[in-house]
Amino acid sequence: QFNFLYQAMARISALDDAVGRIDxxxxxxxxxxxxxxxxxxxxxxxxxxxxxxxxxSGRLQEARDGLIQELGLFDQPGRVR
Structure with a gap:
C-alpha cells in the first residue's frame, strides 16, 4: 500500500510540475x-x-484535485487531512 501511495504522490507532483510549466x-x-x-x-x-x-492547465489541475480527493489525502484542495 505504501508503494501505491508513493506512486500516487509522484503523479500528483508530476501534474503540479506540468501545470507550472504550462503556466x-x-x-x-x-x-x-x-x-x-x-x-x-x-x-x-x-x-x-x-x-x-x-x-x-485547468484540466490538469482538475485531474490533480480529483486524484487527491480520491485518495483522501486532503479534506479540501490545499488542506492536509
Whole structure:
C-alpha cells in the first residue's frame, strides 16, 4: 500500500510540475501576444495558444484535485487531512 501511495504522490507532483510549466509557457505567450500588433499574421494563433494553454492547465489541475480527493489525502484542495 505504501508503494501505491508513493506512486500516487509522484503523479500528483508530476501534474503540479506540468501545470507550472504550462503556466510559464502561457505567460510567455501572453507577453508575446501583448507585443505583437493585431495585424501581425500570427497574432490569432498566439491568442488561440494562450487560450488553449489556460484550458489545458485547468484540466490538469482538475485531474490533480480529483486524484487527491480520491485518495483522501486532503479534506479540501490545499488542506492536509
Amino acid at each position: 510559464d509557457v502561457r505567460d510567455q505567450l501572453g507577453s508575446l501576444e501583448r507585443r505583437l500588433p493585431e495585424s501581425f499574421p500570427g497574432a490569432g494563433w498566439v491568442d488561440e495558444a494562450v487560450e488553449e494553454s489556460a484550458r489545458l
